Amino acid sequence: MTHWRIRDFHSTDLDGILHLWESLKATNVEPVYALSEVMASCEKDHAVVAVMGDQVVGAAVGRAAHDQGWIVFLATLPEYRNRGIGTSLLAAVENRMAPHGLNKLSALMPESETRMDAFLDRGFVLKKNLRYFERTIPIQRQELEPLGLLGGRILARDLWENVAGMRREKELLERRLVLPLAESDLADEYGVVPPRAVVLFGPPGTGKTTFAKAIASRLEWPFVEVFPSRLASDPKGLAGALRETFLEIAELEHAVVFIDEVEEIASQRAGDPPSPLQGVTNELLKIIPAFREQPGRLLVCATNFIRALDSAFLRHGRFDYVIPIGLPDREAREAMWRRFIPEAVVGDVDIALLVERTEGFSPADIEFAARSASQRALEKAVYDDGGTGHADAGIFGAGERRGPSTQDYLDAVGDTRTTVSEDVYREFLDDIDVLGRV
Template sequence: MSRTDLKDVPAATEAATTPAVRPAMQPWNVRDFHPDDLDQLIGVWQDSRIDGVHPVYSLAEIIDACSNGVAVVAVTEGRVVGAAACKIQDDRAWMVMLAQAREWREQGLGSALLAGIEGRLTSQRVRRISALLPASETRIHAFRNSEYRVEEDLHYFERTIPLQPQEIGPLSQLGGRLLPHGLWNALAGMQREKTLIEQRLILPLARTELAKSLGVTPPRSVVLFGPPGTGKTTFAKVVASRLDWPFVEVFPSRLASDPQGLAGALRQVFLDIGRLEHAVVFIDEVEEIAAARTGEASSLQGVTNELLKIIPAFREKEGRILICATNFIRSLDKAFLRHGRFDYVIPIGPPDHTARSAIWNRYIPPAISPQIDLLALAEASERFSPADIEFAARKASQQALEHAVQATGADPEEPALTTAAYLQAIDGTRATVTEAVVKDFYEDIDRIARI
């Protein structure tokens, strides 16, 4: 962005009488903005925009400045042909709009609008006017002609608040939250899964317009499956973190005690979620409420039926995604995984050798990491889940702490944490994922996965 910054506002009489700004024979009249001018003002703003250039201020901010700040319009023959608006903060005014109809450009109208704004700001004790313009903006002559100074050494930063004020209450009632940035980079290893989720989920949801132009429909619901402890919940959270969407986890066990029953409570939760503009909705261990139905009637079958109704309705609205996770995908009802309910069924398996090395490195203190044989630890921890590796690493650190406190006369230069100490901790840790579980997982990938 280029910056047109900061000038002391001249006296009202100067602004009103300077011949260079307002010749006597100009065909327009600059007056205060009236609410009846709004439709024409919007038309002028749209006419003044440059194709492909994102405006610094939104139309909503411009309308707010017209209503609560200072705004003027230029009128000729009863038609609005130009407008300027600013919002006031302490002794500074920020120009949020300076627009002219195309046929009135390069005729001094912009300078006249600025003069009209300046004259009105003097009585409000404003001393400086600032403006931010897109770097590609070509219509900057009005500011230069009005003696605005360009500050080249400034940078403009902008961030859109991801949560609207009206969403705060519903999100709080749902127990949802905005997750911190950086969770994606903090997820060590698991590169295959990260690439798959980046390409299938995050990219189409973050670049919706581009995706649609290429015929890609952004996903609305997915299933993550795999052995326990492999990071399915973490992946759901990093999706929310990357998209900057609220994360809402639905706990069926907590809903079971609701007076309207689990099915009714589940229905109400999703109705409440519908009040959010964006959301990543997560249901862990979904097999508890979507298990294969039998011929016998039961309360859980009613819950499964309700969930099967909820998902199509959830999918109708953009800006949301449902992520269900399961350790036992074979136990899910066949209708639950049917095409049209879930876009993808993604396997999240135990980390491979490279991923295990990265995960180990995350839990080893940086000061001793160069002395640790990560490849040996990765080799020894085959079938370890990320949670297993974290447990073994913390176990080694705890044992080193106890040894350091209890030992007397030990060489202070001798490191307490060594490769051998970590290997010993690995030997004392039982892998969550058994060989049988791994075998079933790869069979499930062949039979059920949809990526």
């Protein structure tokens, strides 16, 4: 009688792993880990196979993380079960992971799996009252190195929720950008082509960069900011460095690519002979159509001076939307003030008055005024004590409230020079009618 034997996994065994996977599915057992994960662990982690002659009749795949080990896959062909192969496979893969100094080895099995003897024979204990939670992380490990070379980042997941106020802008960006990109299959059913490139325009300090980052956070895509000023020092020149950067971005699975103050490299072309800057604009105009052909990417360009952009840059076919980001309305200003005022004193501050006094303020202006009021209140509490300057808890009386007052905020608001003048804002409103595209 021919006997089975156990050996280390070889790359030529992938077809055998696939056959084992399919045999599980045929018995209505849905493996916990996806086939791609199992295949990747076979190559990168720890895997053993049971063979009968040249045929793979069983396999066990394990993954070690610090002192915790996981059984990613365990299967034998139906006709070879109940022969002790599973128990031997578990023992073998555990031996391969032993050098990691594991103090716990765990396995997740589908609820429909009834063949538990191999685990029980190896001393595993079935845990009761446990639930398995899973969340897919869109960033793959192999992307981290090229992302790092590009200076890209994985942003915190809550940036979108933390954008205070600006409800109209958030709703517009959610509907036009996030929805078709996050739900691309659904968008395809409705014939919606997900956007590939957008321009955000508006006065300085209105939060265009914040929104670009929030979009990346909302999509859970890497955020890559392209700095033309840094690329200008490249030996290949700005145009060549820009081309090379976008070729490297093409290696990423997903990305939100952000260019701030894009008017610096896409301004109106004029003059004869062409200037070096016109060559950069020409290069960018060639890059965008190629970028648009790659799914899973979004180019966000921001500008304070949309009238300065070259007319060819904004035309249909390059940018899907040209979206205005204006000054916050009353609701947005209230949300911002509530975010910046310390929780301990927010109930004592006349927020409605601050909202009224900060009409025409940008988000950056409001944040500056709030931070300034807090600093002033702190200095007043510490140093307005006869000049001793003792910054210790003893300067506060028992039960005395600490934190800025309404007057502190009003003083700071009065001393804050607004970023956006009335003339600039009127021009912005005109630009919405002439150049906006939502």
